[in-house]
Amino acid sequence: MSNSILAGKRGIIFGALDSNSIAWNVAEHAHAEGAKFTLTNAPVALRMGTMKELSEKCGAEVIPADVTLTEDMEQLFTKSMEVLGGKLDFVLHSVGMSLNVRKGRDYTDTNYDFYHKTMDISAISLHRMLQTAMKLDALNEKASVVTLTYIAGQRVFPDYNDMADAKAMLESITRSFGYHYGVKNKVRINAVSQSPTKTTAGSGVKGFGDFFGYADKMSPLGNASAKDCAKFCCALFSDYTQMVTMQTLYHDGGFSAMGVSPAVL
Ligand SMILES: NC(=O)c1ccc[n+]([C@@H]2O[C@H](COP(=O)([O-])OP(=O)(O)OC[C@H]3O[C@@H](n4cnc5c(N)ncnc54)[C@H](O)[C@@H]3O)[C@@H](O)[C@H]2O)c1
Numbered sequence: 011m012s013n014s015i016l017a018g019k020r021g022i023i024f025g026a027l028d029s030n031s032i033a034w035n036v037a038e039h040a041h042a043e044g045a046k047f048t049l050t051n052a053p054v055a056l057r058m059g060t061m062k063e064l065s066e067k068c069g070a071e072v073i074p075a076d077v078t079l080t081e082d083m084e085q086l087f088t089k090s091m092e093v094l095g096g097k098l099d100f101v102l103h104s105v106g107m108s109l110n111v112r113k114g115r116d117y118t119d120t121n122y123d124f125y126h127k128t129m130d131i132s133a134i135s136l137h138r139m140l141q142t143a144m145k146l147d148a149l150n151e152k153a154s155v156v157t158l159t160y161i162a163g164q165r166v167f168p169d170y171n172d173m174a175d176a177k178a179m180l181e182s183i184t185r186s187f188g189y190h191y192g193v194k195n196k197v198r199i200n201a202v203s204q205s206p207t208k209t210t211a212g213s214g215v216k217g218f219g220d221f222f223g224y225a226d227k228m229s230p231l232g233n234a235s236a237k238d239c240a241k242f243c244c245a246l247f248s249d250y251t252q253m254v255t256m257q258t259l260y261h262d263g264g265f266s267a268m269g270v271s272p273a274v275l
Contacts, residue, residue, distance in 0.1 A: 015248040017044035020094040022086065023070075024050050024077065024139075025104030025158075027059045030209045032158055033104035034064055035240035041068040043244050045100070048090040050075045077105050077135035078127075083142040090148075097150045100247035103139060103157040106132040106211050108173045114216070117171050125172050132176035133183060140187045144194070152196045154247045157184060158239075159201040159258060161266055169216040181258050188256035198255035200246055205233040205262045227273040229263030 021040070025033035026049055040047060049065055053074040065072050071093050075082035091097060109124035110117075136157050143149050162170035163177030170177075184201040191197035206212055206222045215221070226233045234242075242261050245251060260266040 012042040012044070014044040015250065016040055016100075016244060019045045019099040019247065020090075020096060021045055021047040021098055021100035021102070021247065022050060022090050023047050023102045023104070025102070026051065026061060026064055027055055027210055029060070029064075030207075030236065031104070032204065032207060032209060032236045032239050033102055035236040036102050036104065036243045037064055037068050037070065039237075039240035039244050040100075040247065041070070043248075045244075045247070046070075046094055047100075048073050048086075048093055050086055052076045077138065078130045080138060080142065083138055084146065087142055087146050087148040091146075097153075098143075098148055099150050099153050101139070101143070101149075101153070101155045102243060102247075103136050103155065105135055106158070106173065106176070108132065108171060108176070108214075111171045111173060111214050111216075115171075117168065120172060128172045128176050129179060132173060133179035136180055136183050137187060140183075140191060140199070144191065149191075149195060149197050152198070152249075152252055154251070155191075155197065155199040156243050156246050157199075157201045159184075159203045160206075161203055161260070161262065163203075164258070167221075169221075171215075173215075184258070185256045192255050198246075198252065200254060200256070201258045202239065202242060202246070203258050203260045203262060203266065204239050205229065205235075205265060207233070207236050207239070209236065224274065225262075225265055228268050228271045229265040230268070230271075231263035233265075234261050234263050 049070045075086040108128040159177045162174040188199035
């Protein structure tokens with residue numbers, strides 16, 4: 011179903027790896043809603059992933075960029091404006107990675123090189139992206155930036171490991187940069203706190219399968235899928251949410267408001 015709510019809008023979508031990725035679903039939905047955008051991911055992910063299929067489906071150019079490199083961010087924003095024919099109206103930041111999680115290091119036995127990388131890729135990259143966009147004056151007035159977070163940034167989910175610290179920082183950057191970009195150019199920045207979702211990043215967390223079932227039972231509406239998330243992100247890119255900014259918005263079927271659920275007991 012499409013209502014063309016993004017007709018005439020230009021953007022960049024970060025983080026589509028395969029068809030399970032939240033970003034992949036956002037790209038498909040944004041395309042159906044009439045948006046034009048470029049797609050980006052780390053060069054290594056582009057070699058492994060299936061981005062060509064998505065690119066063809068959406069008529070979107072793929073521009074490789076590592077989110078930890080300022081030169082890559084500059085090139086991405088400059089080239090996207092060239093390709094799309096003007097400044098941008100929306101950006102999806104759907105990026106995260108922890109080597110401590112991947113290599114099964116416990117939170118209390120963290121490898122600090124990995125920890126720095128987690129922060130750089132999963133949190134500081136939002137700042138780097140926004141700072142680059144601001145310096146290049148790449149975003150139109152009232153543009154919308156959306157990042158993806160998880161409730162472990164607010165409450166303890168032990169196996170989420172150092173990603174919990176990254177999400178807390180990411181949500182803080184959402185508020186702090188949201189203030190500065192809001193005052194400067196009425197740009198809105200929000201973090202969508204999504205249910206557990208079966209993706210490469212999600213499934214890497216220890217005990218994900220059990221936890222997915224637990225969250226589903228705890229949530230009166232059940233877990234929100236990547237497709238549901240895509241619709242919500244597109245609503246946030248649209249003109250219907252122009253006064254929403256600096257928020258962590260729960261898109262989790264009600265999980266975050268629950269104390270206990272008979273379904274779990
Ligand atoms: N899956 C879940 O359960 C869940 C829940 C809440 C929030 N999130 C968040 O959603 C976002 C998207 O994750 P996903 O679940 O779709 O998984 P995913 O693995 O499909 O997406 C993560 C993306 O980050 C990219 N990435 C990693 N390092 C990068 C780098 N240096 N430069 C550029 N890109 C890089 C990966 O290539 C990948 O495309 C992440 O921020 C994740 O933490 C996921």
